[in-house]
Amino acid sequence: AQKVTQAQTEISVVEKEDVTLDCVYETRDTTYYLFWYKQPPSGELVFLIRRNSFDEQNEISGRYSWNFQKSTSSFNFTITASQVVDSAVYFCALSEVIMNTGFQKLVFGTGTRLLVSP
Amino acid sequence: GAVVSQHPSRVICKSGTSVKIECRSLDFQATTMFWYRQFPKQSLMLMATSNEGSKATYEQGVEKDKFLINHASLTLSTLTVTSAHPEDSSFYICSAKDRVWNTEAFFGQGTRLTVV
Numbered sequence: 001a002q003k004v005t006q007a008q009t010e011i012s013v014v015e016k017e018d019v020t021l022d023c024v025y026e027t028r029d030t031t032y033y034l035f036w037y038k039q040p041p042s043g044e045l046v047f048l049i050r051r052n053s054f055d056e057q058n059e060i061s062g063r064y065s066w067n068f069q070k071s072t073s074s075f076n077f078t079i080t081a082s083q084v085v086d087s088a089v090y091f092c093a094l095s096e097v098i099m100n101t102g103f104q105k106l107v108f109g110t111g112t113r114l115l116v117s118p
Numbered sequence: 119g120a121v122v123s124q125h126p127s128r129v130i131c132k133s134g135t136s137v138k139i140e141c142r143s144l145d146f147q148a149t150t151m152f153w154y155r156q157f158p159k160q161s162l163m164l165m166a167t168s169n170e171g172s173k174a175t176y177e178q179g180v181e182k183d184k185f186l187i188n189h190a191s192l193t194l195s196t197l198t199v200t201s202a203h204p205e206d207s208s209f210y211i212c213s214a215k216d217r218v219w220n221t222e223a224f225f226g227q228g229t230r231l232t233v234v
Contacts, residue, residue, distance in 0.1 A: 037225070043209060045162075045225035091161065105152060106213075106223055110161045 002027045002096040006109035013082050013116055021077045021112045023092035029053075033095040034068065034075045035106065040088045051075065082116045089113045120146045122214045124226025131202055131233055139197045139229045141212035147192035148214035152223060153185075156209040168195050202233040 003026040013019045025034065036048040049059065051068050059066045063080045079086055089111045095104040121144040131137050141151055150169050154162040166182075168174040168189035176182045184206075186198040195214075199206055209230050213223035 035223075043211070043228040043230070045211065045213075045228075047224065104215075105164060105167060108162045113159075 002029075002032075002094050002107045004092050004094050004107055004109035006090075006092055006112050008112045009110070010113040010115065013114070015084060015116055015118050016081050018078060018080050019082050019114065019116075021079075021090050021092075021114070023075045023077065023109060025073050025075065025092070025094045027073075027094060027096070029097060033104070035093040035095075036066070036075075036077050037091045037093065038088045039091060039111070045091070048077075079114075082114075084116050084118055087114055087116045120144075120214070120216060120224045122148075122212065122224045122226040124212055124229055126229060127227055128230045129232070131231070133203055133233055134201055136198055136200045137202055137231060139199075139210055139212075139231075141195045141197070141214065141226050143193045143214045143216070143224075146214075146216040148195070148216055149192065150215045151189055151195040152213045152215075153187060153195075153197050154211045154213070156211060156228075158209075162211065165197075199231065202231070204233045207231055207233045 005024045032053045034051045038046040038048055056068050065078045067076045091111045092109040093106040096107050097104050123142045123144055125140045129137055152167050153165045155165050156162045164177050165180045166174045166176045166187050168187045170189050170192050174187035184200055189195040209228050211228040213225045215223050
């Protein structure tokens, strides 16, 4: 069965520090998708990135960057020069094919709470 | 990205009553919608998957008679918590997947249910 592990329960940093959130996954599927979502205190889930299992190129979007390594089954997320507004819970997720339907659902990690202080 | 609207954002109800939560896709047709439950400081747990025009598929351990899901159109799914009890108090959040991006899920704002 699919599994997503976010070993870091909570991380505290001071503004302007760089921080990396770890995500390790397990899957038997050859084709899958990995996601990162941000959940601020208000509760909604904000989509950050989706990555195809065949695309191992690292991606950068502003202060955000992602490092996908199939060899270690990891999809780590780095925030550069963190800001107070980055404080939130971040979830890593893996798509899982629902048997007999062809549809995919998401399997979430337990989340990492990031606290950025001024 | 696509917009998913969930209503209400907060609801307080008395024990024994039923509560309906709506999930709408505003600018796309959602062939599949998902309902999740999240307890404080925990991850999201999938409750059920609903496909337009067919019965929902419930995850193991989720009571289908207690959590009624209806996906009558390509833009609306509803979750009804029947005969709610205090232990049903939780954060419920839906997501929707459209026809094109078959592997991407857009989430609603969530509904915080408190049963007193």
